[in-house]
Amino acid sequence: MKKTVKLLSMLMIAILVISTFQSVALAAAPQGAGQGAGSVVNGIKANTESIDSSGMQTMAGKILGLIQIATAVMAVILVAVFGFKFVLGSAQEKSDYQKSFIPLIVGVVVVFAASSIAKMIFGIAGS
Numbered sequence: 001m002k003k004t005v006k007l008l009s010m011l012m013i014a015i016l017v018i019s020t021f022q023s024v025a026l027a028a029a030p031q032g033a034g035q036g037a038g039s040v041v042n043g044i045k046a047n048t049e050s051i052d053s054s055g056m057q058t059m060a061g062k063i064l065g066l067i068q069i070a071t072a073v074m075a076v077i078l079v080a081v082f083g084f085k086f087v088l089g090s091a092q093e094k095s096d097y098q099k100s101f102i103p104l105i106v107g108v109v110v111v112f113a114a115s116s117i118a119k120m121i122f123g124i125a126g127s
Helices: 002-020 054-088 091-126
Strands: none
Touching: 054 091
């Protein structure tokens, strides 16, 4: 029974996620336009001369730095807590704590790698 409910709920979530990415555009050509809606849109040009991306890069750099610092602090605290419990725990508890170290290490690596990649992309885009 639980597996059926779980399967149905996952199916419903998948359907909802897929349906949110749909987009339907029903547009008709304006009257008198020979080539359809494309002729109206082709005349519009974006003004990209006054865009200053240095402010965005500065803000993104601050946010990424904050995320790295918060992750480092949390990782140190969690390693200390898990290490303390590992030293004082029984054999079964030690096995559980060893299993909990793996997701912690993977999470820290993912956060630092993602923020480093984002910094590298902003560095290349800023050049």
